[in-house]
Every structure is written in C-alpha cells, then in structure tokens.
Amino acid sequence: MTTKPLTPEQVATLAQAGGLPVSAEDLPEVTVRVNAFLHGLAPLDELPLDSVQPIPALPHPEQAE
C-alpha cells in the first residue's frame, strides 16, 4: 500500500480534511498506528483477492455440522 511512512504532519492534514479532532497529544501515537496499519496490511497485496467478495463472513444454518 505504501513504502514510506506518513509523517505526523501528513496525518494531521488527513485528520483535518476528515474533520477529525486529533490533538497534538494524540498525534504521535495516531501516526504510529496509521503507519502500522499501512505496513501491517501491505501483505494483503500479495493475496489472491480478485475473486473474493467483501461481504461479512457469516455462517449459514445449513453449514451446521
């Protein structure tokens, strides 16, 4: 998804655009968390997702053992 981590300034700009009140106190950890998501979810790009539907993975009663 991304190779270069977002800076706190970039995260603050994103939050401002989305109307989210990210305080100066929260910004460092929010930045770490956004970057962790982007980095941690990057392996999803390697998965064969083209034919997978994005619907919740709910069971159906007929699948009962």
Next chain:
Amino acid sequence: MIETDLAFTPVTELVQLIRDRKVSPVELVRMYLERIDRWDDQLHAYVTVTRDTALQQAKEAEAAVTRGDRLGPLHGIPIAVKDQFLTKGVRTTNGTRMLAEFVPDEDATAVTRLREAGAILLGKLNMPEGGLLGTRDWPYGQPRNPWNTEHEAGASSTGGGIAAAAALCAAALGEDTGGSIRNPASYCGVVGMRPTWGRASRYGLLPIVWSMDTAGPMTRTVADAALIMRTIAGHDPKDVFTARLPVPDYVAGLDGGVRGLRVGIIREYFESGLLDRETGDAVRAATAVLGRLGARVEEVSVPMILLAGVIFCAIADSGSAVQHRRELLEEPDLLDAGPRRRMLAASLLPVALYYKVEQARNLMRDQIRAALERYDVLISPSAPGPAGRIDRAQVATWTTEDLIKFWQRGSHTSPFSLAAVPALSMPCGYTAAGLPIGMQIVGRPFGEGTVLRAAHAYETNSDAHTKRPPLS
C-alpha cells in the same frame, strides 16, 4: 464443606445441592458477596455489585425450593455479567465514564435467559472502555490477575476471567469479539467459550463489531460452560441473525469421548517465533492426551493465520470508531487515550484498503473452513504466552514494529472470530512462575457440541482446572 470449597464447586453440582436443600441460594449469595468484599478491592473484577437485589432474589429462590416449585436449570446460581450487557434496573457502563449513570430499562436477551433459568444476578463485571483493548486509565479500577496481581487479566471480558478464577461468582457471562472471552479465560485459567456467530442473541449487547460480537460463558469447568451455553443459545426474534436451528443438549453430549475424532494442530503458531516455549510445550502435551484417548491428531496448515490480528484490528477499530463517532467528534476527552487513538487511526484508513481487508477476511474464513472440512476440531494456543505484567501492557511508547508484533500475537484468537466459528479456551498447564496457559479448541459452524465434548475429554483426563489461584 468449607467455604472455599463451596465457592469453587462447579455450577452443575451447586444446582443439585440447591435442589437437595443441602445448600441454600441465600447462603451462596452471601458467601460470594463476602468473597467480593474480601478480594475485589485488589482484583477489581466488578464495576457494580447488586448486593441487595441479589439477596432478595436469593430469598425468593430459597422460598421456591421450600415450596417445591418447578426449578430452572440454573435455579439459585449467582452469576455475574460483563458490563457490556444491558441489565434492567442495574447500571450498564460498557467500561466508560460516559455511561456511569446509565440504567437500562430492559435486559439483554442472554441475561433474560439466565434469569428465566433461575440464575441470580450478582453484579456487573469490569471491562476496558467500549471493549477495546488499550485502556490506560481504567474508570472502574485496574483489574489484576488473581494468579499474580502484578499481571494483567486479559481483555475485554476482564472481570469475567478474574471473577470465575477467584470464585467471586459461580460463573460469568462474557462477550467475545476478537478473543474477549478466550483471552481472559486463558490468562486467568478458566474455561471461556465463544459460540458460532448467530448461535446466541446479541440483543441488548452494546456493540463492538456487529459481525463478530458473541455472548458466551466463562466458568471453572467445561460442563458449566455447556450448561450456560445451552441456556443462552437459540433463536431470538429480537436478533434476526440468530439461527433457527434447534439447540443441542450440550451437557448430555459431553461424555461422548474423542475416539476417532480428527484433531488438527495449527502448524503456523508453532513456527511463528512468537510462542513461549512453556506455552508450546503445554499445548503439545495436551493434544497428546487427546491422542491417547483415541483422537487422530495431525498438523494442519492455515497459511494466512498470522495476518488475522491486523485484519481484525482494522475492522474492530473502524467499527468502534463508527459506534463512538459522536464522542470522537464532540467529546474526545471523555474517551480514554488508548481507545481514542485506536479509533482515530482507524478513521484515517483508505476506504479501498478497508474493502481489501474484508476480502482478506473472507479468504481467511475459507482457509479455516477448509481445514475444518478435514478435521473435526482445530487446536492452537489461546495466546502465545501467559499474561504479561501490567506495566508491560502500556502501549503509549510503542513503535510501528511493536504494534505489528502485538497484532500478530492477537492472531491466536481473532482468526476464528473472523471466520465466525465456535472456539473455546481452557487451562492446560502453568508456567514455572505459576501463570495459567490456555489451549484453544475450534469447531465447525454450530459445532459447539463437538468442541465442548473434546474439551471435556481433556479436562477429565488432566488436572490443570483443579488448581486455584493464590489470591482466593
């Protein structure tokens, strides 16, 4: 029987003792209240203790026994409930300061069913704010593990794990989204079960993630879990997603044994480098017990399994951000810094990435269910190690790499939430330092009976469940 023995007596036996008039519900409630008074200032399992109403209900239950009334399957049993379930006339905080004065005017369906079965509500149990891990300043007291109070007790059904382990109730009702029953069950050395999504009603459960939230038991024995599971399971017109399948008698099915049962141990956990040696050894030894009892035990691969934690957190944090959007926008300071920062970060994820996360969830479901076509149950450690120290649980200074590793560690319970299948954690040993180790047993959709049967077979051929924490 000395008081401590009575407090730890399984629910299945307490029910019979009450029916035989050898123990009265009033005596039981008083005993658990005294234990709460004695221990809970340290442990902080409870947010609210319903002292007066519990005693009143106990007197009514005792009168019913004296009259010879027909008694429910949990008649006179003092049960505590996670503070995420609505309880009529009893405040329901969801672990937040914002709901400190919220008193619902109706019960969650799971609570209604426990009451109809004769259970007595002893109180409401502590949990992190909104059910999200990472709460730093616990509004209702820092919960502590009864096996070692310097250690955490797991989350988010935190109070349930503590109260069941330290016998501050006969049994507890928890809620599991990504491991919220199984993680504290593992850390506190008790049995905790997440049923198939749709097996038990979510009505009256304050939501975390609508497609993963489940109600389930937290108990000291597998039979007690089966009894409570049987009570709360089944279709509820108030939750349209509950299945209309009949509810099996899970208790009656416990003694079927495991001869011929196909058991798959998930290989990736043991090759991840995340697993503590003692935990790996204990889970391997437990599966060997199942093998000696006649199960066919083999290794199985679920290639995506260690991605589950980050996939789950992307969904859970986004879902929570939507649930708490008003507070995030208007009163962010009322939210604890931990959950607030989780929700803010998730709110900034690109929509296209979230779409991909939901696709990946389904791919993982397919891998898990493919494994469950070849095996009747899957086995894994419930967590990669025992409960950590409370000061270690603070995450404010974590780096990106720390967080990714934390999510990988959460990949022990969350895959089965993503796949919406039943999963149970039970004690299978202790570390040299005396902390419990949990084994997880996973079943097919609506296969709670098979999971409970395998767990019962292990329990009756082992002794991990017989140990009591020092603080009890």
